[in-house]
Amino acid sequence: MTIIEQPVDTAPQSSHRLTTSKAMVEGIEIEMARDPSVIYLGEDVGAYGGIFSSTAGLLDRFGPERVLDTPISETAFIGLGIGAAVEGMRPVVELMFADFMGVCLDQIYNHMAKIHYESGGNVRVPMVLTTAVGGGYSDGAQHSQCLWGTFAHLPGMKVVVPSNPYDAKGLMIAAIRDDNPVVYMFHKGVMGLPWMVKNARATADVPEGEYTVPIGEAKVVRPGSDVTVVTLSLSVHHTLDVAETLAADGIDVEVIDLRSLVPLDRETILRSVGKTGHLVVVDEDYQSFGLSGEIAATITDVDPGMLRAPVARVANPDTPIPYSHPLEYAILPRQDRIEAAIRRTVSR
Amino acid sequence: MTIIEQPVDTAPQSSHRLTTSKAMVEGIEIEMARDPSVIYLGEDVGAYGGIFSSTAGLLDRFGPERVLDTPISETAFIGLGIGAAVEGMRPVVELMFADFMGVCLDQIYNHMAKIHYESGGNVRVPMVLTTAVGGGYSDGAQHSQCLWGTFAHLPGMKVVVPSNPYDAKGLMIAAIRDDNPVVYMFHKGVMGLPWMVKNARATADVPEGEYTVPIGEAKVVRPGSDVTVVTLSLSVHHTLDVAETLAADGIDVEVIDLRSLVPLDRETILRSVGKTGHLVVVDEDYQSFGLSGEIAATITDVDPGMLRAPVARVANPDTPIPYSHPLEYAILPRQDRIEAAIRRTVSR
Amino acid sequence: MTTTTPGRPHPMQSELDGPTRVGLYRTMVLIRTFEEAIRRDYYADKGPGFDIGKGLVPGEMHLAAGQEPVAAGVCAHLTADDAVTATHRPHHFAIAHGMDLTAMAAEIFGRETGLGHGRGGHMHLFDPSTHFSCSGIIAEGYPPALGQAFAFRHQGTDRVVVAVTGEGAANQGAFHESLNLAALWKLPVVFVVEDNEWGISVPRSASTSVHSNATRGVSYGIPAERIRDNDVEAVHLAASQAVARARAGEGPTLLEVHTLRLWGHFEGDAQGYRGDLDDVPARDPIPTYRTTLSAAGLLDDATAQQISDEASARVEDAVTFAKESPLPDPADAGAYVFA
Amino acid sequence: MTTTTPGRPHPMQSELDGPTRVGLYRTMVLIRTFEEAIRRDYYADKGPGFDIGKGLVPGEMHLAAGQEPVAAGVCAHLTADDAVTATHRPHHFAIAHGMDLTAMAAEIFGRETGLGHGRGGHMHLFDPSTHFSCSGIIAEGYPPALGQAFAFRHQGTDRVVVAVTGEGAANQGAFHESLNLAALWKLPVVFVVEDNEWGISVPRSASTSVHSNATRGVSYGIPAERIRDNDVEAVHLAASQAVARARAGEGPTLLEVHTLRLWGHFEGDAQGYRGDLDDVPARDPIPTYRTTLSAAGLLDDATAQQISDEASARVEDAVTFAKESPLPDPADAGAYVFA
């Protein structure tokens, strides 16, 4: 991490109290130590330690043979990851921002994701593609997107999206050990970076040593009875904030952190909506043709009668992400919009 | 058209009886004749006339200054279209298969689609991106995809998907005249190509001269009272086939051809489902995180109570498209699956 | 190596020994025999008329007739431990690299016994036992080749990778990125550009700003060579040096071979755009090489016949196996999405 | 032109006249003054601590201090009818090409009066009146530049386009595709590579397989030149020839300028990875050029002060205008998605 560093938290704390970024790195580190076939490649992942601190310390520990700075050639180095995976390695490859998918999507969706199928199961591509997502700090239309709807739409790759330190580590270890390509999307706003707005839940106790969070299992992060909010990533935290506020008003919100988009844990969603009868989806990606529709359809696939009110979708309203702060906050699914949507939904 | 040519139809017919591909070309031709700033560029669009006959005859009529064969450099020539549009031209640029979006998506979604917004409306990008979609002829996982869900998810570009000669011409003229980027996705199976399986509705009477089909208006191509099928492109024809079969059994199917995905004509969908209470979505794209979910959400956004049965989604079940014919037909939304879904839906 | 090729010695004064030369011929004949059989069965049942989606072998079919010298000359230096990544036009490299004809044919016929259980098809042949793969997306086979090379070196072996594209594909971004990265990291890759002068209907002069892609080696600081005249022995020689460099850890080489697309871009292509069609048959490299070898006293008619018969027998066995194999069960279409 | 640059005449024997030389200096000073003001206001309100999303100017901020010679030397040959496409580090080119400082500053401050009504931000400056645009995606500004050039020629004008990237970006596929297509179609583009030796934390030696991108011109059959020493007059000279070629219909040229990243990749970058930091201040091209001009008797202290004062006045006017302008109305966030 090179951007003006500040001490994270000086209060006495358990030795395993980590930010999300450090938990993510710890997961990588454990696997690199355990399995010599794990390497990490990408732009500025060496001496810099990752623009969003996804690799801090790895170069020092594992050296330049296993932690590799690449040229700005995403097609070449993601492809390199694919070929290395095919030949038995377990590469973790970083696409610095998910927004850059457009220069290398062919390697991702036509190769990484399809080789296993095209080979009739004879070739495996056990690689992890890590990538930073999300806005909220005025980085403009090409550096703030979530785009998980796009990755999840295209078959053959798993997609995980941790929202907190525990999941960040456990999903990373699970992703590296998975025999399939796994896209690991981390929101800059959950990483606990010293140079971004502070998120209280971005630092937490994390077990030492290895453990996995199973890919494909959502988590009910707050049980509730009145309304189900299905969400992920940074929006989990905004939603939890709102749930606390609403609890004071007697509105009991159940919050589901999807954690994985592919496979999607439809059971957990159905169980919750079966109980609450009210569904709000909070999604920082573009609204149409994406995640929020898929969650609605998860219910209508089975029984639209479960829904006692319209499904509220709190997402980016199909707008490129504006630079100017008030505009950006207007299109992001933040506390104000989430709260309004929940109130509207439970009142019907 | 170079692939083994055969006479299309020798029966006496109106002089405006055209295949979809010829109707598409006629639309381009009218606009090129009318407006010297319209050019067409892409791979094999000159002497070859377009791999799927999207440009047959244009080189002869307009010459190599306006109908340009490009190198296989999609990023460069789509970008070229963008820059030319910014400077006042109206380029039509062909991406030979939508499947190739991965090598050039950045120009498409981060530039073509966003420049207008980023410029605060000061720069316009009036270009058309034409591209062939769809499978059904064993072209494998990298040459058979529809992917319209991906294009429609990313904001700033209109997306149109004609299913027949009339719409192909009218939407082409509308797209070229639109001041926004328009993605024009034509299914190989609706083009009426002599070397593909014949589709009865791929040849039809088309008005001579100019007319437009408004972008953003769906069309009820078959009115019915029992169930609404929302679909597009080749699937419209499969659905109409099934509707005829089911009519004999007293099941009255309303078929909506979306024609445009962006903007999406939600009114027409809501009006129909409001009437029938039953919804089936037929979509040749991947099922999850795409079009079919968005259509379901169009209802749940407003009133899930409109739905008297689960929404049936007949789509590609999130599988890369297999080469072998029986496998491919198993994953495509063809008549058998459409019929079963409609029967299941109306029986609930 | 230099970026342009000085005149090669006439094949009569070949540097190669007789068995090697006959071996190259045998490989070329096997490839052609396979392609002719596929072509025959491709058209066998497309009617009435021509429906690309019909028949024993549906879909697009890109055959490599005329380009056998490239595959034969290059792959002669490889073992099954080395990798090859090819293009939408992959059969010649697959065969030259030793792919099992039976599983290959079965895949092309879409059978459950095929390399990919019928999931891949002719543009998607994956064979772990020869480390062979290919892709239908132009130039996008290059990047994964880098990774195979990286793994081979990381694993402490001297295995190499051959990565193939056409001259049209060399104008795609992936070409540039791959050559730069391979050069920078000195990866054991031999990049092969098959210049058959056409990218579908577009001639090289309309796609490529320079006459030869060998010129482009200098952009990456790597040796590059253009092999003229579709000459299998010249390919063999150049490839032997390139493969040796890669094995020795000296990094990548770029080889461009000026070859010939004997048939259409894909089957069904009437090639109306092509002015040189009349000359093409005379440039067929197989009869030419046969003449050379017989003039050198290495190939009498009987041996040639025997080579041809052997090839036919192997190919027809493979095709028969394919045709007799079961089609995949539609109920299994969703298998193999995930491991 | 050759791919390597022979030693340039010492600036004392400049081929340029006095007013031109002072004009170049004036442009460089204006740029630097603007960047310093932005830097000041960038940090003005990021606290407590440093929160990148806070303050008058939030978000990433890539400043071009040290690279002024490139923009000043190239844009001296352009009029507002010519186009420039720049990168994530665009201010120096925007200013040298004559962008209105007021609307530019207002955009950077995210105001409704900005060039893009606050929608774009510092990486997305679009100015139809100077045909200026930029992009935050590496090398992806090149392809649209081809289209502007195409349109200019199609419209029968002799207008040209300057397209800029960094040396890191030159390893991206878009670079290769764009140079090939521009060369093939002889488009009036001048490609400029700013080699500041770094792509964020990665030195050129770890990203680029050759020492100079000028080497790569040969891959496209176009003239290419590397300008050493961050020398504004050498840039001016090379650009004059390149722009003249483009205007005359002779096609594109590739110019690489060896320049200097005086500050971090973006603001907040502590540059711990950078070993040359101590030497950097002494390589600042502005004081160096000032010394040259004053030695040549062209710039006394009073004139220098006047240039600096004028620049400050213009910049502070622009910044004041920006700060006093209204922020956009959140209710309008959805405007301008479609025309």
Ligand SMILES: Cc1ncc(C[n+]2csc(CCOP(=O)(O)OP(=O)(O)O)c2C)c(N)n1
């Ligand atoms: C990215 C991409 N663009 C376009 C195509 C369509 N396409 C398939 S083969 C081909 C021509 C390839 O020419 P070349 O590289 O010379 O190979 P050849 O066919 O001559 O062997 C084209 C344009 C593709 N498959 N991928």
Ligand SMILES: Cc1ncc(C[n+]2csc(CCOP(=O)(O)OP(=O)(O)O)c2C)c(N)n1
């Ligand atoms: C396709 C893409 N990959 C990565 C990035 C992230 N990124 C932004 S600037 C930069 C370094 C660019 O280096 P260079 O081209 O030398 O320009 P400089 O910053 O030195 O001006 C990188 C990697 C990006 N914006 N786009």
Ligand SMILES: [Mg+2]
């Ligand atoms: Mg070719």
Ligand SMILES: [Mg+2]
């Ligand atoms: Mg740089």
